[in-house]
Amino acid sequence: MAFCHVDHELAPVRRVAIFGGTHGNELSGVLLVKHWLENSAEIQRVGMVVKPFLTNPRAVQKCARYIDCDLNRVFDTEHLSEQETEDMLYEVKRAQKINSIFGPKGSDDAFDLIFDLHNTTSNMGSTLILEDLNDDFTVQMFHYIKLALSPASCPVLLIDHSNLKYATTRSVAKHSVGVEVGPQSHGVVRADILDNMRRIIKHGLDFVELFNSGKEFPPCSIEVYKIQEKVDYPRNEAGEIVAFVHHHLQDQDWQALKPGDPVFLDLDGNVIVYDGDYTVYPTFVNEAAYYEKKQAFIKTVKVTLTAKCIRSSVLNQE
Amino acid sequence: MVTLRRPLMLICLAGTEQVDQTLFLIMFKPLKRVVVTGDTHGNEMSGVYLAKHWLKNPSELQRETFSATPFLGNPRATEKIVRYVDQDLNRSFKTEILTSSSEGDELYEIKRAKEINQLYGPKGSTQTYDFMIDMHNTTSNMGACLIVDSTENHLIMHMANYVQKNYTLAKTPIYLYKLGDEESYAIDSICKYGLALEVGPQPQGVVRADALKHMRGLVNSVLDFIDLFNKGTAFPAFEIEAYKLLAREDYPRSSDGEIMAIIHPHLQDKDFDPLNPGDPMFQTLDGKDIIYEGDTPVYPTFINEGAYYEKKIAFAKMEKLTFSIPAIQAQTE
Numbered sequence: 178m179a180f181c182h183v184d185h186e187l188a189p190v191r192r193v194a195i196f197g198g199t200h201g202n203e204l205s206g207v208l209l210v211k212h213w214l215e216n217s218a219e220i221q222r223v224g225m226v227v228k229p230f231l232t233n234p235r236a237v238q239k240c241a242r243y244i245d246c247d248l249n250r251v252f253d254t255e256h257l258s259e260q261e262t263e264d265m266l267y268e269v270k271r272a273q274k275i276n277s278i279f280g281p282k283g284s285d286d287a288f289d290l291i292f293d294l295h296n297t298t299s300n301m302g303s304t305l306i307l308e309d310l311n312d313d314f315t316v317q318m319f320h321y322i323k324l325a326l327s328p329a330s331c332p333v334l335l336i337d338h339s340n341l342k343y344a345t346t347r348s349v350a351k352h353s354v355g356v357e358v359g360p361q362s363h364g365v366v367r368a369d370i371l372d373n374m375r376r377i378i379k380h381g382l383d384f385v386e387l388f389n390s391g392k393e394f395p396p397c398s399i400e401v402y403k404i405q406e407k408v409d410y411p412r413n414e415a416g417e418i419v420a421f422v423h424h425h426l427q428d429q430d431w432q433a434l435k436p437g438d439p440v441f442l443d444l445d446g447n448v449i450v451y452d453g454d455y456t457v458y459p460t461f462v463n464e465a466a467y468y469e470k471k472q473a474f475i476k477t478v479k480v481t482l483t484a485k486c487i488r489s490s491v492l493n494q495e
Numbered sequence: 496m497v498t499l500r501r502p503l504m505l506i507c508l509a510g511t512e513q514v515d516q517t518l519f520l521i522m523f524k525p526l527k528r529v530v531v532t533g534d535t536h537g538n539e540m541s542g543v544y545l546a547k548h549w550l551k552n553p554s555e556l557q558r559e560t561f562s563a564t565p566f567l568g569n570p571r572a573t574e575k576i577v578r579y580v581d582q583d584l585n586r587s588f589k590t591e592i593l594t595s596s597s598e599g600d601e602l603y604e605i606k607r608a609k610e611i612n613q614l615y616g617p618k619g620s621t622q623t624y625d626f627m628i629d630m631h632n633t634t635s636n637m638g639a640c641l642i643v644d645s646t647e648n649h650l651i652m653h654m655a656n657y658v659q660k661n662y663t664l665a666k667t668p669i670y671l672y673k674l675g676d677e678e679s680y681a682i683d684s685i686c687k688y689g690l691a692l693e694v695g696p697q698p699q700g701v702v703r704a705d706a707l708k709h710m711r712g713l714v715n716s717v718l719d720f721i722d723l724f725n726k727g728t729a730f731p732a733f734e735i736e737a738y739k740l741l742a743r744e745d746y747p748r749s750s751d752g753e754i755m756a757i758i759h760p761h762l763q764d765k766d767f768d769p770l771n772p773g774d775p776m777f778q779t780l781d782g783k784d785i786i787y788e789g790d791t792p793v794y795p796t797f798i799n800e801g802a803y804y805e806k807k808i809a810f811a812k813m814e815k816l817t818f819s820i821p822a823i824q825a826q827t828e
């Protein structure tokens with residue numbers, strides 16, 4: 178029997194939160210969190226506290242992505258330390274509140290783990306979003322979830338990137354998991370999408386319970402899609418979109434896009450092709466919320482990540 | 496007897512009470528003044544982009560006997576990529592609203608409705624435009640749906656029949672929206688005749704190439720029909736299947752209005768398929784099914800439409816009927 182080196186022992190994960198409604202019109206997470214606030218039996222596990230939480234209640238009320246600004250982009254030091262004023266943006270105020278309950282971000286007092294539930298209009302299936310490629314605990318969890326869901330696929334998007342990483346709501350916790358399930362229109366709840374999201378949370382919580390119980394997870398590796406570049410729509414001088422996602426690319430999230438493949442199509446029938454040098458894997462293809470962010474899709478490349486053997490330090494403490 | 500919308504001449508070859516529609520030929524004036532709008536709802540993007548495109552380059556809307564004029568119905572909603580700014584524009588064309596006094600604090604869509612009514616109406620007058628195409632998208636799986644007020648509108652039923660036969664890249668069901676004697680509140684009701692196109696599924700705020708292609712195909716097919724009609728082509732009588740609105744079904748809600756159950760996975764995406772007594776309609780988050788308890792099958796449409804949560808509509812219940820439509824022809828000079 179190989180045992181984890183003592184260096185690989187990690188603190189148990191006791192305080193867990195599940196966020197819904199970070200974007201108020203992504204309804205799977207909104208409905209699941211509301212449901213669990215009334216009846217949390219489904220998400221409770223031995224040896225941990227799991228707290229469901231609605232992060233942006235005013236946006237949920239309006240069924241809008243946000244009120245003043247995107248809540249999932251303001252968890253940086255600048256916004257979290259902004260002096261409270263009368264005209265402070267609603268989402269910045271919420272971010273500070275969330276940071277005070279579940280953080281402070283980067284401190285020992287922060288929650289151990291946060292799942293943040295999102296939907297996309299893109300055909301991304303059940304996607305897990307990883308922020309830190311060195312987070313062995315989370316990589317091990319993703320490995321566990323992928324195995325539990327197979328043969329259904331569960332792609333992992335790695336957003337660890339010097340310019341493209343954004344300050345997410347879940348980043349207040351020590352370990353953070355973005356759950357992104359699609360395709361689903363904003364403001365709509367589909368039973369199949371809700372069910373897929375629910376399965377991810379079930380397996381994620383099962384993993385934490387096993388980990389806390391002292392189970393050792395041997396070294397593992399997973400394939401991830403590493404974010405590389407944002408691609409905007411072709412626009413005219415006035416900034417208006419002049420070509421759309423080509424039907425050969427639509428719904429083809431995670432599929433290889435090779436040099437010369439069609440990417441955009443304009444209303445006169447002209448095709449714009451991918452002119453890169455190597456194959457990329459597009460995702461967030463034609464996401465509604467990203468038109469304003471000037472993003473038609475993001476290019477990713479496939480990378481294999483490995484995680485060390487991990488084990489909870491709980492047994493040694495007892 | 497049949498009621499006819501604006502027949503100029505009715506040739507009745509049989510004097511019996513049992514009306515055989517095949518014995519009629521109904522004459523209509525040609526459709527010369529035609530408008531096309533695409534952004535009645537500012538986040539339904541097929542129409543938004545097509546209308547903008549045609550404003551720059553309208554050649555696609557030209558036919559031998561007429562040229563259709565594109566216009567933007569709700570530019571402020573379009574700019575913000577929202578359905579509406581103050582209220583639903585496509586519910587703002589009742590005579591009562593169009594003739595209300597103009598106080599300074601009017602809602603934007605009411606102001607727009609009055610402007611559009613001046614440009615292409617006024618509703619019910621002799622000066623109205625002949626025909627309006629109104630382009631919409633839905634998050635429901637409705638294909639390339641043709642929305643007509645009622646089958647008594649024989650000219651538009653011929654148009655729908657022509658589109659069904661000539662645009663075959665998507666299903667093109669006919670949706671009859673007139674419920675009882677209710678006056679139409681839709682934008683196309685200000686013209687003599689109107690047809691709304693409802694293409695889905697497409698999320699709001701998103702342009703899908705496939706939905707855009709279908710929308711474009713429908714519009715071109717409609718314009719082709721009008722051109723043939725204007726040239727004096729006789730269109731013979733026919734029978735056709737169409738779905739007529741019966742009632743609207745809301746989500747099960749708690750006493751404080753919260754949705755308690757969602758569209759059942761067996762019903763999702765099944766627009767225009769029969770829902771039989773005993774079939775599941777909704778599912779609670781505890782996994783309980785709520786079944787349809789009616790006596791006869793209905794045909795749900797607008798299943799899980801994003802914009803209808805606030806209107807308290809989970810789906811529209813339709814009946815499937817067969818109609819016989821008499822022959823028509825344009826009255827040419």
Ligand SMILES: [Zn+2]
Pocket residue numbers: 535536539630631632
């Ligand atoms: Zn619409």
